[in-house]
Amino acid sequence: MKIYTKNGDKGQTRLIGGTNVPKNDARIEAYGTVDELNSFIGLLASHSLKKETAAFLEKIQHNLFVIGSYLATDTKKTTHSGDSILLPEVISEMEMEIDRIQSCLPELRSFVLPGGSPEASVCHVCRTVCRRAERRIVEISEQYSVDYLVIIYVNRLSDYFFVLSRELNIGGNVKEILWKK
Numbered sequence: 001m002k003i004y005t006k007n008g009d010k011g012q013t014r015l016i017g018g019t020n021v022p023k024n025d026a027r028i029e030a031y032g033t034v035d036e037l038n039s040f041i042g043l044l045a046s047h048s049l050k051k052e053t054a055a056f057l058e059k060i061q062h063n064l065f066v067i068g069s070y071l072a073t074d075t076k077k078t079t080h081s082g083d084s085i086l087l088p089e090v091i092s093e094m095e096m097e098i099d100r101i102q103s104c105l106p107e108l109r110s111f112v113l114p115g116g117s118p119e120a121s122v123c124h125v126c127r128t129v130c131r132r133a134e135r136r137i138v139e140i141s142e143q144y145s146v147d148y149l150v151i152i153y154v155n156r157l158s159d160y161f162f163v164l165s166r167e168l169n170i171g172g173n174v175k176e177i178l179w180k181k
Contacts, residue, residue, distance in 0.1 A: 016069065016084075017077030027144070030136040031071040034154075037129045038064045044122040053164070056097060060157065063090050067150055071137065075145065086149045094156045101163045105170060111179035112162075116169035123165035130158040 007013070012020045013028060021028065038061050045057045069084035114124035134154045137146060169176050 015074040015077075016072050017074035019074040019077055026136070026140045027071060030133065030140050031068040033129065033133040033136050034064050034068045034071065037126060037133050038068075040122065040126045040129055044119065044126060047119045047122070049119065049168075059090075059093075060160075063153065067153070070147065070150060071140070086147065086153060088149060091149060091153055091156060094153065094160055098156065098160050098163055101160075101167050105163065105166050108166075112166065113177040113179055114165075115177050116165070117172050117174040119172070120165040120168040120174065123161045123168060127158050127161035127165070130154060130161060134158065 008023065011023050013023050013025075014020055015027065041057055041061055041064070045054050045061075049057070063086065066084055066086055069081070070086065073079075073081075073084055114128075115121055134151065137151055137154060140146060141151065166176065168174075
């Protein structure tokens with residue numbers, strides 16, 4: 001299989017189902033931003049993290065692949081395959097992990113500025129790219145049917161990166177940078 005197909009040379013790409021769309025189509029922007037987030041998660045995972053954290057990040061990457069496949073499917077031409085359907089359990093799992101991390105953190109009394117350790121800083125990049133992905137997904141949900149579980153998962157995911165950034169800073173004895181008026 002060749003890596004290049006030349007199909008995109010004129011600014012078009014193909015959705016699952018065969019529909020050609022411009023590369024700046026809102027659906028391409030949505031799943032492209034999910035892919036960008038997945039790449040930043042790979043960068044985060046390349047740092048020295050606890051085995052449990054690295055394993056959870058890998059699960060997230062797999063879930064984002066499912067979401068990308070879901071968003072890349074033109075349901076006017078084909079149905080979603082089982083591999084592109086997000087299961088409700090992944091949201092529960094995400095919420096349990098957020099709650100577990102947050103239970104070990106001091107109460108937050110101020111906004112936290114992005115930064116701290118390199119790992120926590122990458123978490124903040126992941127969080128903000130995740131929020132952009134969420135905006136893109138909500139945007140396409142106004143034109144195309146989008147499973148509410150996808151929007152919920154991405155919303156929870158940004159919260160996960162926030163609490164993970166705090167855990168990494170506090171666990172690494174790196175002072176959080178609190179916002180001052």
